[in-house]
Amino acid sequence: MEMVVDINSIIDLDNKYYLKIVNNVNEKIENATEIKELKLSTIFKKENLVLKIDFNSFDKKQYKKILKKLLFIKKMKSENRIGIKEDSKILLGYIINYDKDNKNHNDFILAINAIFYKTRYERYNYIYDTVCDYLDSFFYGKNLCDFKDNQCGEKKGTSSVIGCCRHYKYKLLGPLCFKWSICEHLTKEYKCGAKCIGCKLYTCDYLRSKGVVFKIKDILLLDVFFRPLQKYYIRYMLYTPKEKIIKRLMIT
Ligand code: SF4
Ligand code: SF4
Numbered sequence: 001m002e003m004v005v006d007i008n009s010i011i012d013l014d015n016k017y018y019l020k021i022v023n024n025v026n027e028k029i030e031n032a033t034e035i036k037e038l039k040l041s042t043i044f045k046k047e048n049l050v051l052k053i054d055f056n057s058f059d060k061k062q063y064k065k066i067l068k069k070l071l072f073i074k075k076m077k078s079e080n081r082i083g084i085k086e087d088s089k090i091l092l093g094y095i096i097n098y099d100k101d102n103k104n105h106n107d108f109i110l111a112i113n114a115i116f117y118k119t120r121y122e123r124y125n126y127i128y129d130t131v132c133d134y135l136d137s138f139f140y141g142k143n144l145c146d147f148k149d150n151q152c153g154e155k156k157g158t159s160s161v162i163g164c165c166r167h168y169k170y171k172l173l174g175p176l177c178f179k180w181s182i183c184e185h186l187t188k189e190y191k192c193g194a195k196c197i198g199c200k201l202y203t204c205d206y207l208r209s210k211g212v213v214f215k216i217k218d219i220l221l222l223d224v225f226f227r228p229l230q231k232y233y234i235r236y237m238l239y240t241p242k243e244k245i246i247k248r249l250m251i252t
Contacts, residue, residue: 051093
């Protein structure tokens with residue numbers, strides 16, 4: 001989801017939901033439930049669940065717990081009792097003390113967006129694409145790998161001109177069972193044709209020495225929505241196309 005904040009102070013989410021930004025913090029908001037105080041017992045007494053998200057009332061350390069609870073409640077509560085229908089859209093809640101330049105606030109909203117997908121597959125697909133876009137944009141235009149004449153910093157002084165897009169492959173015949181090969185997903189334009197999230201998360205010693213490291217626990221969408229074994233597959237299913245990775249996540 002591309003974060004679009006319109007002039008009427010609305011954030012459009014996917015699946016017809018939207019959030020209203022409250023600019024006047026003294027504005028009275030009727031019948032909304034504080035997101036940090038979500039409880040299954042109280043939610044069921046309410047006709048409709050409308051959220052009040054005041055970024056000054058909870059901090060980053062509480063994000064995961066709050067989002068997991070919201071996901072649980074969304075699964076338990078019938079769909080037509082979440083939000084208020086207004087024309088073709090559904091008002092999901094109000095946001096207070098929101099800073100559009102604050103990455104933590106925006107990550108939290110992206111996670112709320114993930115929760116309100118109808119199926120687990122759609123949710124995983126959205127999370128996967130959003131995290132890949134984030135990782136791509138992190139590298140975009142920076143040449144962090146210091147490529148020069150198709151040779152990256154790590155491989156400087158060697159004959160390798162394909163960065164780290166190669167791996168051992170099993171051969172059926174021959175005296176040696178394994179062969180060091182260029183990844184089959186590397187296109188002629190030296191681009192990845194697989195959208196492999198594990199490869200995107202990988203950083204070699206050269207990048208690590210520059211402080212570029214990605215930890216799954218630091219990426220909110222991955223940390224909240226996946227179990228430890230799924231996180232293992234996200235991290236270590238290298239050289240693998242997106243479809244195959246999502247399929248594995250669905251059955252894990
Ligand atoms: S991650 Fe490391 S090995 Fe891979 S292309 Fe970048 S510098 Fe080279
Ligand atoms: S799957 Fe991995 S190794 Fe293969 S081209 Fe894509 S990024 Fe490179």
